[in-house]
Structure formats: structure tokens, C-alpha cells
Amino acid sequence: MPLVVTGWLPGCGGDTPAGSGSGGVAANGGSQNGGSAATRVSSGGRLNASGGNAASSGGSLAVGYGTTGGAASTGGNRPTGGAASGGNSAIGGSKATGGAPTGGTAAGSTNATGGTKATGGTATGGTSATGGTTAGSTNATGGTKATGGAATGGTNATGGTKATGGAATGGTKATGGATATGGSTSSVNCSGAPLTGGTTYTANSYGNVSNGYVYQYWSNGIGSATMTVFGVGAAFSASWNNVGDFLARVGLAWNSSQTYTQLGTVSADYAYTKTGSAGTYSFIGIYGWSLNPMREYYIVDDWFGSGPPTGGGTLMGSFAVDGGTYNVYQHTQVNQPDVTGGSSTFVQFFSIRQTPRQCGHISISQHYAKWASLGLTLGNMVEAKLLVEVGGGGGSGTINYTMATVTAK
Numbered sequence: 001m002p003l004v005v006t007g008w009l010p011g012c013g014g015d016t017p018a019g020s021g022s023g024g025v026a027a028n029g030g031s032q033n034g035g036s037a038a039t040r041v042s043s044g045g046r047l048n049a050s051g052g053n054a055a056s057s058g059g060s061l062a063v064g065y066g067t068t069g070g071a072a073s074t075g076g077n078r079p080t081g082g083a084a085s086g087g088n089s090a091i092g093g094s095k096a097t098g099g100a101p102t103g104g105t106a107a108g109s110t111n112a113t114g115g116t117k118a119t120g121g122t123a124t125g126g127t128s129a130t131g132g133t134t135a136g137s138t139n140a141t142g143g144t145k146a147t148g149g150a151a152t153g154g155t156n157a158t159g160g161t162k163a164t165g166g167a168a169t170g171g172t173k174a175t176g177g178a179t180a181t182g183g184s185t186s187s188v189n190c191s192g193a194p195l196t197g198g199t200t201y202t203a204n205s206y207g208n209v210s211n212g213y214v215y216q217y218w219s220n221g222i223g224s225a226t227m228t229v230f231g232v233g234a235a236f237s238a239s240w241n242n243v244g245d246f247l248a249r250v251g252l253a254w255n256s257s258q259t260y261t262q263l264g265t266v267s268a269d270y271a272y273t274k275t276g277s278a279g280t281y282s283f284i285g286i287y288g289w290s291l292n293p294m295r296e297y298y299i300v301d302d303w304f305g306s307g308p309p310t311g312g313g314t315l316m317g318s319f320a321v322d323g324g325t326y327n328v329y330q331h332t333q334v335n336q337p338d339v340t341g342g343s344s345t346f347v348q349f350f351s352i353r354q355t356p357r358q359c360g361h362i363s364i365s366q367h368y369a370k371w372a373s374l375g376l377t378l379g380n381m382v383e384a385k386l387l388v389e390v391g392g393g394g395g396s397g398t399i400n401y402t403m404a405t406v407t408a409k
Contacts, residue, residue, distance in 0.1 A: 187269070187361070188269045188270070188271055188359055188360060188361060188403070189271060189402070189403055190271045190358075190359035191271075192271060192402035192403050193402065194237075194273070194400050194402055195230045195232055195235055195237075195400075195401075195402060196230075197230060197231075198228045198229050198230035198231060198236070198237075199228065199229050199231075200226055200227065200228045201215075201217045201226065201227045201228075201229070202224075202225075202226050202227075203217070203219075204217055204218055204219060205217050209229055209231055209234070209250060210231050211233070212252065213233070213234050213250055213251060213252065213406070214250070214251065214252070214253040214383070214385070215227070215229045215236065215248075215249065215250045216247070216248075216249050216250075216385070217247075217248055218246070218247045219243060219244075219245065219246045219247075220244045220245045220246075220337075220391075221244070222242075222243055222244025222245070222393070223240065223241055223242035223243035223244060223246070223393075224240070224241050224242070224243070225238065225239065225240040225241070225243050225246040225248070226238065226239050226240075227248040229250060232403075233403060233404050233405045234250040234251050234268075234385070234386050234401070234404040234405055234406050235250070235401040235402065235403060235404040236248060236250050236386075236401055236404070237398065237399060237400040237401065238388055238398065238399050239397070239398045239399075240278070240390055240395070240396065240397060240398075241395075241396040242279075242393060242394055242395065242396065243279065243390060243391055243393075243395075244391055244392075244393060245389070245390075245391035245392075246389065246390055246391060247287070247387060247388070247389045248387070248388050248399075249287055249385035249386060249387040249388075250385055250386055250404065251268070251286075251288075251383065251384050251385025251386050251406040252266075252383060252384050252385065252406050252407075252408055253382065253383045253385075254380075254381045254382060254383065256290070256291045256292075256379075256380040256381065256382050257380060258380060258381060259378070259379070259380060259381065260290075260365065260368040260378055260381050263365075263381060263408045264365075264408050264409050265365050265407075265408070265409060266364040266365045266368070266384055266406070266407070266408045267361065267362060267363050267364050267365065267406075267407055268286060268361070268362045268364060268384075268386060268404070268405060268406045268407070269360070269361050269362075269403070269404070269405050270359065270360065270362075270386055270401060270403065270404045270405075271358065271359040271401070271402050271403050271404075272284075272358055272359075272399055272400055272401040272402060272404075273358070273399070273400050273402070274302075274304070274358065274397065274398065274399045274400075275397055275398045276304070276395065276396050276397025276398055277304050277305060277394070277395040277396065277397050278303075278304035278305065278390035278391075278395045278397050279390055279391050279392035279393050279394045279395035280391070280392025280393065280394070280395075281309060281389075281390070281391055281392050282303045282304040282305065282309075282388070282389060282390045282391075283298050283300045283303060283309065283311075283387065283388075283389045284300065284301060284302040284303060284387065284388050284389075284399065285298060285299045285300040285301040285302065285353075285362065285386075285387060286298065286299035286362055286364055286367075286384060286385070286386060286387065286406075287299075287383075287384075287385055287386075287387035287389070288381070288382060288383040288384045288385060289338075289339040289382040289383055290378040290379035290380055290381050290382055291339065291379050291380050291382060292379040292380055293346075293347070293377065293378075293379045294338060294339065294340075294344065294346045294347075294379065295346065295347055295348070295349060295377075295378050295379060296333070296338075296339070296346060296347075296348045296349075297348065297349040297350070297371075297378070298311065298348070298349070298350045298351070298352075298387075299326075299351045299362055299364065299367050300350060300351065300352045300353060301353045301356065301357055301358075301360065301362065302353075302356040302357060302358055303356065304390065304395070304397060307356065308327070308352045308353065308354055308356070309350075309352060310327075310329050310350070310352065311329050311331050311348060311350040311352070312331050313329030313330050313331030313348065313350055314329060314330055314331070315327060315328070315329055316328045316329060316330050316374045316375075316376065317370075317374050319370050321363055321366050321367070321370075322360060322361055322362060322363055322366075323360070324353045324354065324355055324357070325353070325354045325355075326351040326352060326353050326354070326367070327351070327352050327354060328349070328350065328351055328352075328370065328371065328374060328376070329349075329350040329352065330347060330348070330349060330350075330376055331347070331348045331350065332345065332346070332347055332348070333345065333346055333347075333348055339382055347376075349371050349376050349378075351367045351370070351371075364384055364406075384406055384408070385406065386401065386404050386406060
């Protein structure tokens with residue numbers, strides 16, 4: 001309910017015939033001696049450069065349509081036959097040893113090493129020696145995997161179902177359903193040793209700690225209290241005796257120029273121990289203010305004595321977050337100390353956890369959003385700090401945070 005200080009942080013080619021040589025027939029055909037010795041040339045390389053039919057000892061062409069011959073040089077079928085580097089296969093139509101030699105189609109019109117497997121086809125029999133389709137028409141390692149099944153082809157050896165298995169790094173989150181800091185307190189050290197040293201305050205004060213944190217001690221002057229700020233994250237300790245109203249808090253302060261949605265995701269982690277009692281009311285958790293409109297707010301995870309408290313407000317709704325259920329209350333303060341250093345009438349919002357805890361993660365932004373859905377609107381943000389507030393007279397106790405952080409990102 002208290003106050004804060006008013007200072008804030010902030011081919012071409014085609015065929016080109018050349019006529020005939022010494023007479024007779026065509027550039028690529030006819031007879032040999034006395035036929036036509038044409039030099040039909042193609043700038044694109046599709047036809048033969050040397051010309052007609054030339055049988056070395058009979059039969060058909062020795063060096064006919066292709067550079068190394070149409071049919072066999074000694075008759076029958078050419079040993080290395082087929083088409084050369086132009087029309088069809090580079091080194092053979094029918095394989096010298098039978099079947100399809102080293103490839104169906106060759107280094108010109110079709111793939112360089114051939115349609116059917118370079119060593120396969122019917123050369124050494126049946127199916128390809130290293131697999132169905134080869135380094136030409138299909139992928140080099142292609143079709144059905146060379147070493148069988150789905151090694152690196154077909155279904156990917158490291159693909160398909162992920163190499164590291166089902167949902168190893170995907171599917172269900174590797175570190176588990178809930179986030180590491182959400183739901184449970186798995187990432188919060190709930191058994192840390194008490195901190196020592198620090199700076200102690202015994203009267204109203206406000207100032208910087210370290211790493212962007214700000215502390216505030218506020219009391220209405222009734223009874224006695226102390227606050228020690230350790231300078232380790234937002235950790236602090238406090239003690240009190242018969243106080244009227246005392247607040248000790250450390251966390252983030254803003255210059256009231258941004259709404260909570262502009263701040264990013266605001267959250268806190270904490271662990272503490274406590275002793276004693278605290279008079280007629282107490283709140284342990286997150287505390288802050290906004291301006292335009294002026295609002296004071298609490299997220300209460302624990303308290304002294306019986307509870308849970310209500311802040312004296314009207315129940316507006318409830319919701320589940322961070323492994324617990326929070327009831328949301330609204331209350332109006334009339335002519336009470338406010339964030340400006342004066343007094344005014346303003347509205348308070350409370351989220352009260354129904355099962356108390358002394359260690360955990362608080363998703364502060366989710367409380368902001370829930371309040372907004374209930375019509376409880378915050379203004380421009382002034383602060384979000386870890387808090388202990390005790391009051392109402394009577395009671396003597398302590399609290400000691402062993403770890404504490406508040407972040408906005």
C-alpha cells in the first residue's frame with residue numbers, strides 16, 4: 001500500500017553442311033572410293049567431321065556416322081560401335097561383350113555416363129551391380145541404395161524418422177513439458193545457504209543495488225524494522241517488531257513511459273526462509289505500481305499466519321498458472337499514501353495463490369494479462385519488485401531471501 005520514490009530508471013549450333021568431296025553420294029553415307037567424300041560438318045557437334053562410308057575391308061562403315069564408326073570395321077557389328085559423341089552413345093550401341101556395354105545413351109544428347117547403370121544394365125547381368133539406377137539418369141547414390149534398403153537413398157538414413165529418434169530434440173520438449181522455470185521449481189535453488197554481508201537500512205530509503213535492481217524501504221513509522229540488501233540479484237532480508245505498516249522490496253523500476261505489453265515478458269524466481277509472525281496482515285510475493293491510471297498491485301505467493309488473505313477486496317475471478325490457482329481481487333484505497341509520495345484514492349489488484357509456497361517461479365506478465373481480461377487495467381508501469389509487507393500492529397519476525405531475480409525481456 002505504500003509508496004515509492006518519484007525518481008525512476010530507464011548450342012547452339014545446328015548443322016552446317018559443306019557440300020560434297022570428290023563426287024558421288026552424301027556427306028555421311030554412300031560408298032567409299034569414288035563415292036562422295038563429303039565433309040559435312042556441324043558447328044554444334046551433332047554430325048560427323050570425317051564424312052562418307054569407308055569400309056576398311058568390307059561390310060559396312062568403318063568410320064561412318066560416328067567418329068568411331070557406324071558398324072563393325074571388320075564386318076558385323078562394330079566392336080565399339082554405336083554413335084560417337086554426337087547422335088547416340090559415346091562408345092557403343094551393342095556391347096562388344098554383349099548386352100548393353102557401358103551405357104545406353106552417352107555424353108552428348110543424354111547423360112554423360114548413360115541411362116542404365118554404367119557398370120550395370122545387361123553388361124554383367126540382370127540388375128545393376130551396385131544398384132538399380134545409377135550415376136546418370138537418377139542420383140549417383142540413387143534409387144534403391146547401393147548397399148541396400150534405405151541407406152542414404154530412398155528413406156534418408158539420417159532423415160525420415162529423425163536420426164536421433166522420434167522426439168529426441170523435437171516433439172515433446174527435450175527438457176520436458178513445462179518450461180524449466182515454469183510450473184515446478186526445478187530450476188530454482190530452493191535450498192541455498194543464507195546470504196551474508198550487504199547494506200542495512202533502518203529508515204525510509206530508496207536506491208540502486210546492482211544489475212539494474214532498485215530497493216525500497218518504507219514504513220509508516222510505527223514499531224521498528226530493518227532491511228539488508230545483499231547486492232546478489234534481488235536478494236534481501238528484513239526483520240520487524242510491532243510495526244504499523246512496513247514494506248521491504250527489491251526488483252525492477254521503470255520510468256512510467258511503457259505499458260506492461262511493451263516491457264516484454266516479466267517474471268521472477270525466488271527462494272527464502274521466514275520466522276515469527278507479522279501482525280494482522282502480511283503479503284510475500286511481487287509488488288508494484290502503474291500510473292495513468294494509478295494502480296497498486298500484488299501477486300501473493302505466501303503470508304504469515306492463517307490465510308490465504310484477500311486484501312480486503314472483491315473476488316473478480318481465478319486462474320491457474322505456475323502450478324497453482326490464484327484468486328483475483330480488487331480493492332479501493334481511500335486517501336492512502338501512493339506512488340507519487342502523496343495521498344490519494346486508488347485501486348488495488350491482488351492475485352492470491354491458494355496454496356502458499358516459499359520457492360518458485362512467478363510468471364508476472366500472465367497475471368497482468370489475466371487482470372486485463374477481467375477489466376482490471378494497469379497504466380504505464382512503474383515497478384515490479386519482490387516484496388515482504390507486514391503490518392497491523394503486533395508480531396515480530398524475519399524473512400531472508402537466499403536467491404531472487406526479476407527480469408523483463
